[in-house]
Amino acid sequence: MTTTTNHKKRRTRNGDPSGDLRGGPIWTFVAWTVTTIFFLPVAWMVLTSFHNEADAATNPPSPFASLTLSQYSALFDRGVQPYLINSAMASVISTLLVLTLAIPTAYALSVKPVEKWTDVMFFFLSTKFLPAIGALLPIYLIVKYVGMLDNIWTLIVLYTAMNLPIAVWMMRSFLAEVPREILEAAEVDGAGLLRVLWNVVRPIAMPGIAATALICFIFSWNEFLFAVNLTAVRSATAPVFLVGFITSEGLFLARLCAAATLVSLPVLIAGWAAQDKLVRGLSMGAVK
Amino acid sequence: MTTQAEERIDETTQMAQARSGHRWRRRVPLLPALIFTIVVTQLPFVVTIVISFMNWNILRPGSTGFAGLHNYATVFTDERMRAAVVNTIVMTASTVIVSVLIGLGIAVLLDRKFPGRGLARTLLIAPFLVMPVAAALIWKHALYNPDYGLFNGILNWIAQLFGMQGPTVDWISNTPMLAIVACLVWQWTPFMMLILLAGLQSQPGDILEAARVDGATSMQTFRFLTLPHLRRYIELSALLGSIYVLQTFDAVFTITQGGPGTATTNLPYEIYLTMFRKYEYGEAAAAGVVVVIGTILVATFALRTISSLFREEVSA
Numbered sequence: 284m285t286t287t288t289n290h291k292k293r294r295t296r297n298g299d300p301s302g303d304l305r306g307g308p309i310w311t312f313v314a315w316t317v318t319t320i321f322f323l324p325v326a327w328m329v330l331t332s333f334h335n336e337a338d339a340a341t342n343p344p345s346p347f348a349s350l351t352l353s354q355y356s357a358l359f360d361r362g363v364q365p366y367l368i369n370s371a372m373a374s375v376i377s378t379l380l381v382l383t384l385a386i387p388t389a390y391a392l393s394v395k396p397v398e399k400w401t402d403v404m405f406f407f408l409s410t411k412f413l414p415a416i417g418a419l420l421p422i423y424l425i426v427k428y429v430g431m432l433d434n435i436w437t438l439i440v441l442y443t444a445m446n447l448p449i450a451v452w453m454m455r456s457f458l459a460e461v462p463r464e465i466l467e468a469a470e471v472d473g474a475g476l477l478r479v480l481w482n483v484v485r486p487i488a489m490p491g492i493a494a495t496a497l498i499c500f501i502f503s504w505n506e507f508l509f510a511v512n513l514t515a516v517r518s519a520t521a522p523v524f525l526v527g528f529i530t531s532e533g534l535f536l537a538r539l540c541a542a543a544t545l546v547s548l549p550v551l552i553a554g555w556a557a558q559d560k561l562v563r564g565l566s567m568g569a570v571k
Numbered sequence: 572m573t574t575q576a577e578e579r580i581d582e583t584t585q586m587a588q589a590r591s592g593h594r595w596r597r598r599v600p601l602l603p604a605l606i607f608t609i610v611v612t613q614l615p616f617v618v619t620i621v622i623s624f625m626n627w628n629i630l631r632p633g634s635t636g637f638a639g640l641h642n643y644a645t646v647f648t649d650e651r652m653r654a655a656v657v658n659t660i661v662m663t664a665s666t667v668i669v670s671v672l673i674g675l676g677i678a679v680l681l682d683r684k685f686p687g688r689g690l691a692r693t694l695l696i697a698p699f700l701v702m703p704v705a706a707a708l709i710w711k712h713a714l715y716n717p718d719y720g721l722f723n724g725i726l727n728w729i730a731q732l733f734g735m736q737g738p739t740v741d742w743i744s745n746t747p748m749l750a751i752v753a754c755l756v757w758q759w760t761p762f763m764m765l766i767l768l769a770g771l772q773s774q775p776g777d778i779l780e781a782a783r784v785d786g787a788t789s790m791q792t793f794r795f796l797t798l799p800h801l802r803r804y805i806e807l808s809a810l811l812g813s814i815y816v817l818q819t820f821d822a823v824f825t826i827t828q829g830g831p832g833t834a835t836t837n838l839p840y841e842i843y844l845t846m847f848r849k850y851e852y853g854e855a856a857a858a859g860v861v862v863v864i865g866t867i868l869v870a871t872f873a874l875r876t877i878s879s880l881f882r883e884e885v886s887a
Binding site: 310311313314315317318321322323324325327328331339340341342343344384385387388390391392395396397398401403405406407408409410412413414415416417418419420421422423424425440441443444447448451501504505507508511512521522525526529536539540542543544546547550551554555558561562 | 594597598599600601603604605607608611612613614615616618619622676677680681683685686687688691692693694695696697698699700701702703704705706708709710712713714716718719721723724725727728731737757760761765766768769814817818820821824825838839842843846847852855856859860862863866867869870873874877878
């Protein structure tokens with residue numbers, strides 16, 4: 284609740300205590316009904332993941348069946364770990380690369396803007412609009428040609444490119460909030476570019492950097508199209524595990540729910556932690 | 572935030588001082604990202620365009636060569652491709668329209684204070700955060716399954732309350748497109764809701780207060796003040812949503828594999844099939860080019876909307 288209201292406290296009406304409760308309990312009931320309906324599939328997924336297979340596949344459903352952790356232990360016995368490690372590598376390393384590339388770029392677009400910096404920014408943004416499917420074939424052919432199929436670094440490079448535009452956009456709007464006076468003072472004192480970046484810009488921009496990192500992490504963790512087509516055995520990521528899990532084992536509903544919950548958990552936690560920043564990343568910086 | 576005026580003064584004075592060496596020093600921090608982006612995102616598209624004019628199927632190794640516009644002719648005349656275009660439009664339009672409408676409703680509900688509002692918002696964005704492949708699998712097996720899926724389970728449970736036997740509807744076979752759209756709407760509504768909620772909360776409070784003092788009803792306030800203010804946020808959410816939903820691959824791949832027949836084959840999935848099942852590289856590339864051009868048309872409007880919001884932010 285301290286989320287979106289915080290940085291726009293002067294202009295909005297959320298601080299306004301009068302009148303907001305018109306309509307009263309009926310609308311509260313409606314709001315909670317809609318919330319329940321939307322959350323139900325997630326709740327059902329999590330609940331079923333703690334059930335036995337026999338209790339998971341009943342009709343009518345048996346939500347109050349006894350709970351067990353056996354589905355999760357079965358997943359780890361079956362070796363979900365390498366997939367999770369691959370996903371973690373692809374998303375964490377690509378996120379670090381994105382930040383390394385995006386922060387100087389955002390600096391050149393906001394703190395010390397180049398001429399026509401809006402054009403540069405819209406170029407970055409426009410690359411995000413190109414559908415990935417249009418690039419899949421040449422990327423597949425190039426990757427195959429250089430012998431990089433089923434290599435986690437292929438995904439790292441692609442995810443870096445995929446998230447760079449969003450990161451540049453988000454970082455630009457965060458860096459634009461760094462007060463000019465501080466930068467000028469630091470420069471008058473003769474501090475070099477790297478020192479200004481590290482000692483002055485970094486502390487102020489840190490929350491923005493964290494939010495950008497979370498968004499990039501979410502997108503690369505969930506990516507499926509490149510992962511399923513460019514990896515096989517060694518570097519398959521969590522979504523590829525999920526799909527293969529169905530085709531190779533037949534259907535185990537409770538275990539499927541456990542697997543789906545497990546692979547969704549990192550993003551759920553990251554997204555909930557950064558929910559106020561989520562909208563800025565998703566709208567490519569257009570909405571704060 | 573600096574104002575636009577300050578920015579301009581800043582820029583002009585600096586430009587007056589700057590010689591070209593100075594300007595290049597400013598550009599240096601940009602170059603790694605710029606070069607990386609051009610190499611990884613623009614070059615593949617050049618390759619796609621080249622392949623789209625070629626006759627290339629790895630199952631017929633001898634016949635590789637220049638094909639002129641042949642692949643494009645195939646793309647525009649092929650039954651499957653035409654079905655894929657129609658399916659893509661139906662899937663994208665219905666998902667975006669429905670999720671914008673529901674998202675708007677929820678945003679309005681969440682814009683007023685009520686007990687547990689923060690928790691409700693947290694729960695409501697969960698569908699967007701669940702891994703799309705996981706969401707598709709859960710919808711297919713845990714919700715849609717005719718025997719033990721939750722939807723039939725709830726219907727059966729209600730029917731049993733009245734001493735009847737519930738239906739066993741096979742949702743995916745009966746209404747495949749609806750099955751996919753419902754799953755996509757569930758995933759994308761939180762996204763629309765977040766953007767529209769941000770729009771609602773950016774309304775100037777004094778104007779709404781003035782309307783209230785002047786005796787406007789809440790319906791009038793919504794119709795004549797809130798909706799016009801929200802218009803650009805609605806446009807933005809619809810356009811961004813279109814660009815993302817247009818690329819839907821996970822849900823089709825997982826729930827229906829494009830079937831039955833071509834009933835739910837959208838362009839990304841059809842291109843994928845052309846590439847990795849038929850190995851018609853030239854045709855797949857041509858279809859890719861067509862999709863890119865289609866997206867650019869949508870994206871041009873999106874960029875215009877973003878830049879108008881963006882200019883407002885800079886001058887705010």
